[in-house]
Amino acid sequence: MTDNKFNPITKFFGDKVPQDSELPLDLSGAFADAGIKKAYVIMITGRCGSTWLAHMLKDAGVGVPMEYFNEQSLRHYTGLVGADTIEDFFAKSLQEFSANSTFGFKINPTRLFWLGAKLDIDRTLVRGGVEWIDMRRNNIVKQAISFTRAQMTGAWHQIRGEGEQDETVELPQSIFDDEYSDIRDNIWKNIRNIVQQERSIDQFYANRNMKPMRLLYEDLLDSRASVFSRVVTQILGSQPEDAGISLPETKTIKIATEEQWELDMLRRFPSEIESVYRNR
Structure with missing residues (x-):
């Protein structure tokens, strides 16, 4: 397979x-x-x-x-x-x-x-x-940022009542400047991986007429x-x-800089990111 x-x-x-x-x-x-x-x-x-x-x-x-x-x-x-x-x-x-x-x-x-x-x-x-x-996830940029943040800090999930996961890695407030190109590159790597995964499973569904x-x-x-x-x-x-239905008190791990990182990516790569969304 x-x-x-x-x-x-x-x-x-x-x-x-x-x-x-x-x-x-x-x-x-x-x-x-x-x-x-x-x-x-x-x-x-x-x-x-x-x-x-x-x-x-x-x-x-x-x-x-x-x-x-x-x-x-x-x-x-x-x-x-x-x-x-x-x-x-x-x-x-x-x-x-x-x-x-x-x-x-x-x-x-x-x-x-x-x-x-x-x-x-x-x-x-x-x-x-x-x-x-x-x-x-519709917002693929935030999805890729979430991947990158988790890879940098080791904090992947947080369920209420299971204790906090401390992020020991200090994260920059903004990734727009040239010195943070490695973070931006990792975000792009994660975007490409997500797109590839989506396309491969969509082909799997299409080959089997699955809905x-x-x-x-x-x-x-x-x-x-x-x-x-x-x-x-x-x-x-x-x-x-x-x-x-019991709805557990789960929560997402969200960093204060997440919105800024997304804006930085959109400012740096406006046409490239729009192309990702249009061709997804």
């Missing part, structure tokens, strides 16, 4: 396959074996509000959608369930990381294609009634209850009778 020579998921699990099987594996039967009645995939591009949505779904008992196939967390999650092969990890994840017979996970396009080297995505996740939710549910971070921010209600209905097929 991917021509990438570097595939950390393949590297992590190795080449072991069950007897009389070949890669990629069709694990569609694992859902029924684990008693899963509803399943979903949240397709992300990072810094798009998916962690916020995931905690809302978890708190509402609609699965526990985390990044189980992120190469940086594979060792943690495989250790929790005691698995060393992809088929064992997938089967045990359905049991251990589900809630109310519902299982979901988050993944970005690159990792989905990496996963496709081990797991038959079409037979396991596309043709089996799994719901797909595509979450993006995923599409969400924007800005809509979740503006109309949290109604958007969340739509998501729950999409996953479960109907709104639960106890529609008193």
Whole structure:
């Protein structure tokens, strides 16, 4: 499914396959074996509000959608369930990381294609009634700035009640001056990566005639209850009778300089950024 020579998921699990099987594996039967009645995939591009949505779904008992196939967390999650092969990890994840017979996970396009080297995505996740939710952020400049800030400080997420993450790296108030070209370059790198991810997953959808549910971070921010209600209905097929959905007190990590950084980028690269939006 991917021509990438570097595939950390393949590297992590190795080449072991069950007897009389070949890669990629069709694990569609694992859902029924684990008693899963509803399943979903949240397709992300990072810094798009998916962690916020995931905690809302978890708190509402609609699965526990985390990044189980992120190469940086594979060792943690495989250790929790005691698995060393992809088929064992997938089967045990359905049991251990589900809630109310519902299982979901988050993944970005690159990792989905990496996963496709081990797991038959079409037979396991596309043709089996799994719901797909595509979450993006309309303001790609702020999304890229959020990536850059997190990369510089190491503070990626903040959930209320889980303690504050201190940003020990001092950030400049403005990045307009020449001395901050490295920060601007990193923002551009993140913009290009986001665009590439969006295009690759859109091609994936088009090739399969898929119509995923599409969400924007800005809509979740503006109309949290109604958007969340739509998501729950999409996953479960109907709104639960106890529609008193719990909306956790999550918050975004926002720096005072974020608005200024965006203005600096727009002042430095007005036509280039407009081109990104027009061709996105």
